[in-house]
Amino acid sequence: MxxxxxxxxxxxxxxxxxxxxxxxxxxxxxxxxxxxxxxxKVVVMTHAYGNRSGVRYVTNGLKVYYVPWRPxxxxxxxxxxxxxxxxxxxxxxREKISVxxxxxxxxxxxxxxxxxxxxxxxxxxxxxxxxxxFADAGSIHMNKVLxxxxxxxxxxxxxxxxxxxxxxxxxxxxxxxxxxxxxxxDTAMFTPSPKRLSCxxxxxxxxxxxxxxxxxxxxxxxxPEVCRLFxxxxxxxxxxxxxxxxxxxxxxxxxxxxxxEMLGAVPHAQVRSVLISGHIFLNSSLTEAFCIAILEAASCxxxxxxxxxxxVPEVLPDDMIVLAEPAPGDMVRAVKxxxxxxxxIDPQIMHLRMKKLYSWDDVAKRTxxxxxxxxxxxxxxxxxxxxxxxxxxxxxxxLFCLVMIINYLLWRLLEFLQxxxxxxxxxxxxxxxxHLGSKNDFCEAQEK
Amino acid sequence: xxxxxxxxxRLQPMWRKxxxxxxxxxxxxxxxxxxxxxxxxxxANVVKRDLxxxxxxxxxxxQYLCIVALVVSTWILTLNLDIDECTLLKLDVGLLLxxxxxxxxxxxxxxxxxxxxxxxxxxxxISGLYVLAPIYHTLTRSISSDSIWxxxxxxxLVHLFLHDYSGSTxxxxxxxxxxxxxxxxxxxxxxxxxVLVASRLPSRLHVFAIxxxxxxxxxxxxxxxxxxxxxxxxxxxxxxFALMAVALSVTYQLHRMFFTVLLALLVFVSIVxxxxxxxxxxxxxxxNGPWDEAKLCFDITE
Numbered sequence: 001m002x003x004x005x006x007x008x009x010x011x012x013x014x015x016x017x018x019x020x021x022x023x024x025x026x027x028x029x030x031x032x033x034x035x036x037x038x039x040x041k042v043v044v045m046t047h048a049y050g051n052r053s054g055v056r057y058v059t060n061g062l063k064v065y066y067v068p069w070r071p072x073x074x075x076x077x078x079x080x081x082x083x084x085x086x087x088x089x090x091x092x093x094r095e096k097i098s099v100x101x102x103x104x105x106x107x108x109x110x111x112x113x114x115x116x117x118x119x120x121x122x123x124x125x126x127x128x129x130x131x132x133x134f135a136d137a138g139s140i141h142m143n144k145v146l147x148x149x150x151x152x153x154x155x156x157x158x159x160x161x162x163x164x165x166x167x168x169x170x171x172x173x174x175x176x177x178x179x180x181x182x183x184x185x186d187t188a189m190f191t192p193s194p195k196r197l198s199c200x201x202x203x204x205x206x207x208x209x210x211x212x213x214x215x216x217x218x219x220x221x222x223x224p225e226v227c228r229l230f231x232x233x234x235x236x237x238x239x240x241x242x243x244x245x246x247x248x249x250x251x252x253x254x255x256x257x258x259x260x261e262m263l264g265a266v267p268h269a270q271v272r273s274v275l276i277s278g279h280i281f282l283n284s285s286l287t288e289a290f291c292i293a294i295l296e297a298a299s300c301x302x303x304x305x306x307x308x309x310x311x312v313p314e315v316l317p318d319d320m321i322v323l324a325e326p327a328p329g330d331m332v333r334a335v336k337x338x339x340x341x342x343x344x345i346d347p348q349i350m351h352l353r354m355k356k357l358y359s360w361d362d363v364a365k366r367t368x369x370x371x372x373x374x375x376x377x378x379x380x381x382x383x384x385x386x387x388x389x390x391x392x393x394x395x396x397x398x399l400f401c402l403v404m405i406i407n408y409l410l411w412r413l414l415e416f417l418q419x420x421x422x423x424x425x426x427x428x429x430x431x432x433x434x435h436l437g438s439k440n441d442f443c444e445a446q447e448k
Numbered sequence: 449x450x451x452x453x454x455x456x457x458r459l460q461p462m463w464r465k466x467x468x469x470x471x472x473x474x475x476x477x478x479x480x481x482x483x484x485x486x487x488x489x490x491x492a493n494v495v496k497r498d499l500x501x502x503x504x505x506x507x508x509x510x511q512y513l514c515i516v517a518l519v520v521s522t523w524i525l526t527l528n529l530d531i532d533e534c535t536l537l538k539l540d541v542g543l544l545l546x547x548x549x550x551x552x553x554x555x556x557x558x559x560x561x562x563x564x565x566x567x568x569x570x571x572x573x574i575s576g577l578y579v580l581a582p583i584y585h586t587l588t589r590s591i592s593s594d595s596i597w598x599x600x601x602x603x604x605l606v607h608l609f610l611h612d613y614s615g616s617t618x619x620x621x622x623x624x625x626x627x628x629x630x631x632x633x634x635x636x637x638x639x640x641x642x643v644l645v646a647s648r649l650p651s652r653l654h655v656f657a658i659x660x661x662x663x664x665x666x667x668x669x670x671x672x673x674x675x676x677x678x679x680x681x682x683x684x685x686x687x688x689f690a691l692m693a694v695a696l697s698v699t700y701q702l703h704r705m706f707f708t709v710l711l712a713l714l715v716f717v718s719i720v721x722x723x724x725x726x727x728x729x730x731x732x733x734x735x736n737g738p739w740d741e742a743k744l745c746f747d748i749t750e
Contacts, residue, residue, distance in 0.1 A: 090561050103707040131739040161465045165485050165740040175484060177478040182467035216742055287741040290467070314467040326742035366470075366477055 008371045009041040009096055013088075013113040014103035015076050017046035017064065021268050023292045024104045024129050027159075027183055032062050034364030040371075041428060043095045045088075047077045047109055061429060064090055069109070079108040079402060081115075082410055088116045089414055099371050101125045102149070105132070105142060111149050118385070119150050119407045120338040123374040126150060127157040127181075128167045131289045131310050143170040144393075148400050151388045157181050157367065158338070160311025161288040166289075167330050172392075178423035180368045184317075185295035192301030192347035193276035200232065202339055205278030205302065207238040207266055207293060208285070215284030215307060216243030221328035222284070223247075224254040233339070234259050238266035238274050275300040279345075280338050287301040288312050288324055301347020305338045307331070317357075320350065332351045382408050489736045497729060502722035504685070509613050510718050511673060511688040514695035516608060517710050519665050521588065521698045523645050526658055536657035543664055544570070550672050555681040581656040588647040600644045603637040607666075610634035615674060638666040 012032055016024040032042040037060075044064040049071075056064045063088075067087055069077040077084075092100070100109035100117035105128050114124045126149060132139045150156060150171035156178045158164040168175050197203070206225070208214040220243075223235055237247060237260060244262070251260045266274055275281065281297030283306040290311050295305050298320055306312050307326040315321070322341070324334035382404070389400040460474035463481055471477060524540075525531045552563070588596055613633035642662035646655045676685040692714065699707040 004700065133740050133742075134735045160467050162738050165488070165737065169485070169735060169737075171489070175480040176478050180467070181477055215742075221746060286744070287739070289739075307742065310739055311467065314465060316468060317466075327745050357470075359470075362470045368475065 006372070006375070007036075007039050007041070008368075008375070010043070010371065011092060011095065011097045011099045011100045011113075012042060012044045012103065013046075013100060013110050013396070015071065015107035015108075015109045016042075016104055017044055017048055018058065019049050019052065020075055020375065023183065023290065024213070026133060026292065027057075027127075027129065028103055029062075030141070030184065030186065030360040030363055031367060034360045035367070036051075036060055036062060037366055038368060039363070040368070041095070043091070043097070045091060045109070045113065047071055047075075057360055063095075067109070074106075076107065077109050079112070079113065082407060084109065085116045085410055086414060086418075089120065089411070090423055092117065092122065093420050094426050096425055097122065099123045099125060101371075103127045104129050105146050111145060114149050114153070115404075116408060116411075119404065119411050121381075123154045123371075123377065123380055124206065125155045125157065125181075125370055125374050126153050127159070128163060129159055129289055131163060131166050131287055132170060134170075135246045144396055147171045147184070147392050147396070148389070148403075151392055151400065152385050153177070155179060155370045156379050157381040159349060159423045160314050161184050162314065163289040170339075179366070179370050181363055181370065182358070183290050183292050183295070184360045184363045184382060185292065185299045185354065186360065187299050187351065187358070188356045190272050190275070190296045190299035191336075192299075192351045196347065197277075199279070199342060202233045202280065203236060203278040204233060204237070204280045204282050204305075204335070205236045205275055205297070206282045206284070207271060207274060207297075208283065210237075210239050210241035210243040210247060213244065213286055214239075214241075215286045215326065216241065216247065218284040218286075218307070218328060218331060219324060220246050220250045222282075222335070223260060224250060224256065224329065225281055225332045225340060226256065227254065227256055227259055229332065229336070230339060234261070236261045236263065236278060238263040238271075240265040262422045271296060271369045272300060275302060278302060280305055280335070280341055282335070283307065283312070284326070284331070285309055285312070290316060295354070295358060299351055299358075301345075301350040303338050303345050303350075305339060320353070477649055487735075487738050491732065491734045492736050494729075494732050494734060499722055503718055506548060506718045506722055507685060507688045508677070509578050509672070511691055512611060512670070513608070513710070513713055513717065514688075514691045515669050515673075516666060517695045517706075519605070519662060520662065521695075521702050521706075523658065524702060526654065527645070527648065529650070533651065533653040533657045536654070536661060540657060540660045541663065543661070547664070547668055547672050551675060554675040560589055575688070577663070578656050581652045581659065582641055582647050584659060585649070585652050585655045586647075588644060589727050593648065596644050596648060597684055600641045602643070603641045604696055607634045607637040607641065608685075611635070612670070615670075635666065639663065642666065 010032075012028050014024060014028055016022060017028055018025055028044060032044060035042050042062060042394055044062065046066060047069045048066045053066045053068045056066060057235045058064055067084070069084070091097070100113060100122050102114045102124065104128075110126075114126060117124050128146075132142055134140070134143070146167075147170070147177055150167075150173050154177075156167060156171075156173065157182055158167050158178055159182055161180055164175070164178050164180050167173075168178055181274070184367060206219060208216075210216040210219075219237070226233055227235070235256075246263075247260075248262060248370045251257055251262070263274065277351065279302065281293055281294070281296075281302040281304045283291060283304065285291065285307055286309060288310040291306070294306060294312065294315055296303055298316055304316065304321045306321060308323040309326060312321075313323060322334045324330040386401050386404065389404060390397040392400050461472070463472055463475050465481065465483060472479075487725045522531070522536075526536060548566070551566075610630040611634045612628065615627075615631075627701060638663075642659055645662070649655050649658060673684070673687070676687055696707065696711065696714075699710050
């Protein structure tokens, strides 16, 4: 392959990045770290969080642009279509970017940046982290936006095979263009407790936002039933959300105050310390593209009980997870099965297996291949690309074409007003670890 | 090329639909198996609709259209002074009695307590209306008649558009769920229309009589028809067709244009729309699969 071995200059774009916390945020962070290790240049672009605005450097010299756009809804910037063009263009030219990589389908900043990058003729890669249905108005709108972005994409990445099927259906792109690159877990951070917990009392840990989509209502049904059947089981519930009241009501109603501990929101740094106090991890999500929480629990040596939804069945081998239908009866049966399996589970062995199964280093190498493939695509001009948008729908297709034409004109105007030669390029300072010679950084720790 | 492919398949492990264990050797990450999308289900929950059933269901809408047409006819007749206030008051009393008897006959657990409660409420309502009649009479004196008619027509359209045809905004005693916002807006639009129309009448007694009439119909007719429908479906159909005949004949005598509009509307609602719905059913396309959000199989009682 031509592209192999070349070093890319990657711009990661998403509305979701640190200090916000979640699956997408940690995916971008760990992937960027490992790509830096592989010798690529990585720059992250996100919107301003509070007064965190401007350029920041995080671990290992990862440069983050906090673009001064305020989020307006659920950490998303206001969709303006064209207004982000000048700053996206300046960042791309300043950093001499070769690949623009957008994350998450409901990040408006990501869609806009990908559109501008396409107009300027850069290679674009998109990662989809979530699943969507096809029925409600919100999904239909989101799917149309996704179709627009993916109509002219070089490569797309999905985090599980189910997510790939979903993305292909939603956007209508060829499945050959969609790569399955999963999430991973920082196994160096999520280690099991050094001494094995006794099995006299079984602790079931739940850590999730207590919202409808995460199945908090299922927990309300399952917890009292499990407590009734197994007198030596205790629950620890970490997380906060609108459904917390319901869980607390349930606790009052069945007098389970001494057996169900509610921790409230758990900061990510403390997730491990909560996880290692338990034997079984219970995930009750109603929809999930991948579920990093399961990986974190398994890496801490916990046996997982989870609902069989979305990409969850693909995430762990069958002997490390017990799956159940999202119904209270089946969940209770799965918990029983997990309790029976428990004596045969050694957390240390589980942790070592997880080290082999998942590493961010592997994820970065697989993503690198996707970039190489993207670079092989020939550069096309606007006229070649317009027909791809036209196929998106009888009305939408024409609308998309119009948007792209206006964007092209805007680009020419920007080139005239602020020529690329006038934008100062940033000198590369290289990855920091090369200068500091630090040995115990993140990816090496994983390789050990 | 083909044979080497065959060798490869024999030598290498089968591709599995799993995310763990790194890249599967011999397969690229964009490898697409035959199992791709095999769990997709199309049109699993599509209901096949029957034309006749849809047409019969649409009778509820036609029935209410006729009721409104009759109210409008009464308004026009009163405004033209073809009906005097005494006839109108007799009509009010008659309607009240008929409505009461229907309500008592169709709601099974008949109790004296409920009846006294109704009577008390209605007497309060009527006396309140009588006291307020002079205010309604002069309420819109400073506004030109054209504005009033334009407003009345548009509010009536809003009322018809947002009306809750499946149930009744005024709930029968013991109803579980509350009425929706749109049906409340609809009810309010109809009451404002009544006030506007009443304010153009010559005397206070006229105003009182017409207000009582309109409010009776707009508030309680949906309840009565709902009770009839629940009681016996055949009776509901019979009642609806009788209403349609009465409405058409009354409007025919009143104004040809009004008659034509009503007839066209009835045909559209009860024949064209059901046929249309059946026709566009074939474009219905539903996709389900493992990516769908799981539905909870129990009720969430907050």
